[in-house]
Amino acid sequence: MNHVHINDTTLRDGEQAAGIVFTAIEKIAIAVLMDAIGIPELEVGIPAMGGSEAEAITAIVHKGLKTALLGWNRAVRSDIEASIACGLTRVHVSVPVSDIQIKAKFKGKTNLVWDRLRDSINFALDNDLFVSVGAEDASRADESFLVEVAQFAESLGASRFRFCDTVGILHPLTTAQKVGKLVKSIKIPIEMHTHNDFGLATANALAGLQAGAVSVNTTVNGLGERAGNAALEEMIMALKRLYQVDLGMDTSRLRELSQMVVKASGIPLPPWKAIVGDNVFAHESGIHAHGVLQNPQTYEPFSPDEVGWKRRLVVGKHSGRHLLTNLLSQHGISLNHEESQVVLDSVRHLSVQMKRSLTVEELLDVVTNRSMSHGIV
Numbered sequence: 001m002n003h004v005h006i007n008d009t010t011l012r013d014g015e016q017a018a019g020i021v022f023t024a025i026e027k028i029a030i031a032v033l034m035d036a037i038g039i040p041e042l043e044v045g046i047p048a049m050g051g052s053e054a055e056a057i058t059a060i061v062h063k064g065l066k067t068a069l070l071g072w073n074r075a076v077r078s079d080i081e082a083s084i085a086c087g088l089t090r091v092h093v094s095v096p097v098s099d100i101q102i103k104a105k106f107k108g109k110t111n112l113v114w115d116r117l118r119d120s121i122n123f124a125l126d127n128d129l130f131v132s133v134g135a136e137d138a139s140r141a142d143e144s145f146l147v148e149v150a151q152f153a154e155s156l157g158a159s160r161f162r163f164c165d166t167v168g169i170l171h172p173l174t175t176a177q178k179v180g181k182l183v184k185s186i187k188i189p190i191e192m193h194t195h196n197d198f199g200l201a202t203a204n205a206l207a208g209l210q211a212g213a214v215s216v217n218t219t220v221n222g223l224g225e226r227a228g229n230a231a232l233e234e235m236i237m238a239l240k241r242l243y244q245v246d247l248g249m250d251t252s253r254l255r256e257l258s259q260m261v262v263k264a265s266g267i268p269l270p271p272w273k274a275i276v277g278d279n280v281f282a283h284e285s286g287i288h289a290h291g292v293l294q295n296p297q298t299y300e301p302f303s304p305d306e307v308g309w310k311r312r313l314v315v316g317k318h319s320g321r322h323l324l325t326n327l328l329s330q331h332g333i334s335l336n337h338e339e340s341q342v343v344l345d346s347v348r349h350l351s352v353q354m355k356r357s358l359t360v361e362e363l364l365d366v367v368t369n370r371s372m373s374h375g376i377v
């Protein structure tokens, strides 16, 4: 794996998460920040929805960003006309490829897969558009049929083929097997689109890339249908730190981007959310804090400033004396061994009572109260 193309779909699949609506202003702001970070391509939405969605897409097109902009379409000519009307020059055309999806969408008529694909790809190419083709539910499709669809799309002039694990049922090994087979059967680049129904979206997308796919769909914070998609921030940092593939992006703005999407989506992040969560550089446990105070690498895979976040030392139920004395020394308070144990006991007691960690003010209060009753300075 030398280089990976990121095609972020926060503004399409991300916004499809139940209950999420981005305003046009929010969509534009997210696109502008992702452009500044260096994301090379954005799937900006679904022009066929019309109305405010089409207006927001048109407004993003007029921003003159460096990033390439792609519109999502069904294999329907009027969808592509809607993309053209928004000023897009790149379209993604999706067709169902599993039996279950073909039955539900095309009444089981497999001939419609070929007919709709031929008609929509030809129409898009006649209008000088870049065409990406998406195989919806590729992971549950008959593998020979999937290869036929991919070869058909390539023969018609599509420039990229998207492998979709639409309901997130693969694991890294099955992903690698299926994508590896596809890679051998077509020459155009393959893009990964993975879902997180079993918590494996990022791992599966990486497995697909290792098997020869070269492009990947991501969303900020992993937002998306049901359990979401492969998270942009996880993908960028895993590529950089675990695969030594540095995409040259400004990773120091990843936390800012994450917070922007938290605000726009109204969906708070779990504190443990990989790469950008509140707690991913927070240390409370005595043994961890002791290690981090000597060398942060003891309990951090990389420095928080690399993603625009910060380290926090938190005093609570699991803390030890090294952390306590370090925090207090920042407030001009020095304790001997005995005194720090007394304060630590109180911190534990309070923390258990309150079922949370203590603020610095609360810690200082503990010391003040203790100093009155035990003569601590």
Ligand SMILES: CC(=O)SCCNC(=O)CCNC(=O)[C@H](O)C(C)(C)COP(=O)(O)OP(=O)(O)OC[C@H]1O[C@@H](n2cnc3c(N)ncnc32)[C@H](O)[C@@H]1OP(=O)(O)O
Pocket: 013, 016, 046, 048, 049, 073, 074, 075, 076, 094, 095, 096, 104, 105, 106, 116, 136, 166, 225
């Ligand atoms: C896996 C994915 O994420 S796919 C993307 C899903 N995203 C969305 O659905 C969000 C945006 N969607 C919408 O705004 C609407 O669904 C629209 C505008 C696209 C269509 O709306 P409606 O005309 O009201 O149709 P509705 O959504 O109820 O049904 C979908 C129709 O598209 C058809 N369809 C679904 N996928 C495809 C496809 N890939 N190619 C061609 N037709 C398709 C269905 O068979 C159904 O057709 P029918 O109306 O002839 O029965």
Ligand SMILES: O=C(O)CCC(=O)C(=O)O
Pocket: 013, 092, 093, 094, 095, 133, 134, 135, 136, 137, 162, 164, 165, 166, 167, 193, 195
């Ligand atoms: O692009 C496609 O073909 C479908 C993408 C998608 O959202 C999915 O399969 O989950």
